[in-house]
Amino acid sequence: MAGIDLHLIRTFLSIYESGSLTRAAEELSVTQPSVSYALARLRKQLADQLFIRNAEGMIPTRRATELFTTFKKAVNAIDASVEAGRTFDPAVTRQQFRLCLTDLGELAFLSPILQAFGSEAPHATLEIVPMQIDAVSQWLIQGEIDAAVASIPIEGAEHHEVLYEERYVCVLPKTYSGSPTQLSAEEFAFLRHVAIDPSAGHSQxxxxxxxxxxxxxxxxxxxxxSVLPYVIASSDYAAIVPLRVAELFAAQWPVTLRELPFTIPSFNVSLYWNGTPPTSPAQRWFQQTVAASLKQPLGPLALFH
Incomplete structure (x- = not known):
């Protein structure tokens, strides 16, 4: 990266992420000719076309794709180092934070996180990015999200913090009259089940x-x-879900829960993020706030209803 102006690298990243010279110019608050001139300089310095225009926009070359991750990490590290020396006051910040959650995570986690944001950072914006389990690792690498909460390991994540240990149970309609605490193998085999697409992040x-x-x-x-509690409450279907979510369903819908008739190992729900220290005060606050919010129990709910 020696000899390449940081401004040129930011221009490269903006073109790569937006796929458009026009959108890159808008994001950088410069004119499109300025972006074109910067790209011409980069092409000369790196001896590669970097981007090829077609009907879909500016398509990166193989060399550009190779450079993107390196440039992105370098710029993020520079920005973090600069931010580390600044003060951060959550009470007045208007910064936007992006958190990746499964739809189960949205149901179970949004309330405590929003309570923390409302009391500590009332002017900040929280954007929830729907989980795509095959893409979240790349989102972290590219800085498209600030963090993700997942129940399976996220390859490529540089850091993680275990939030709590979880296990699966079976959710059934409130009218279920079988075993009061634990399903038998025969009962489980007889039930009609709802299956959720593995891309939702719960396939264990x-x-x-x-x-x-x-x-x-x-x-x-x-x-x-998201529609699962309604389906179970209004039918004779059953589903396997994490205990915390099952308790949430049972507190709000006419459903009940039972232990499974076989042993499924417990698993960890963790917060994942990327970034080489020093971490910016804003990011550190965000990670600590999300973690503290989700480590708290949902409240005193009876396990079997």
Whole structure:
């Protein structure tokens, strides 16, 4: 990176991420000819076209793709070092933070996080990015999100903090009259189950059941968890969900929960983020606030209803 102006690198990153000279100019608050001139200088210095224009926009070359991660990390490290020397007051900040959550995470986590934001950073903006489990690692690397909460390891994440330990249970309609605390193997096999698409970020239970040779009677397949409590409350279907979410469902809907008839190992729910120290005060506040919010229990809920 020796001999390359930081301004040129920021221009490169903006073109790469936006796929457009016009949008890059808008993001950088400069004219489009300025962006074109910067790109011409970069092409000469790096001896590569870097971007090729087609109907879809500015498409990066292989060399540009190789350079992107290195440039992005370098610029993030520079920005973090500069920010580390500044004071940060959450009470007055208007900064936007981006957190990646599954739709289950939105149901279970948003309330405590928003309470913390409301009391500590009332003018800040929180954007929730829907989880795409295959893309979240790249989002962290590229700085498209500030952090992610997930129940499976995020490859490529540089840091993580365990928030709490979790386990799976079975959710059923309130009218279920079988075993009062734990399903038998026969009851479990007889139930009609709802299956959730693995891209939602909760596929551990299905993989374990498959490895144990246990098959469920799948009656419904959904791509999201958000409609699940309504489906179960209004039918005789069952679903496997994390305990914290099952308790939340049971507190708000006419559903009940039971322990599974076989042992599925517990798992950790963790906060993931990237960034080489020193971390900016704003990012440090954000990570600590999210972690502290989610380490708190949801409240005194009876396990079986």
């Amino acid at each position: 239970a299905d993989r374990l059941l498959e490895s144990m040779g246990i098959q469920r009677r799948i009656a419904l397949r959904l791509h999201h968890f």
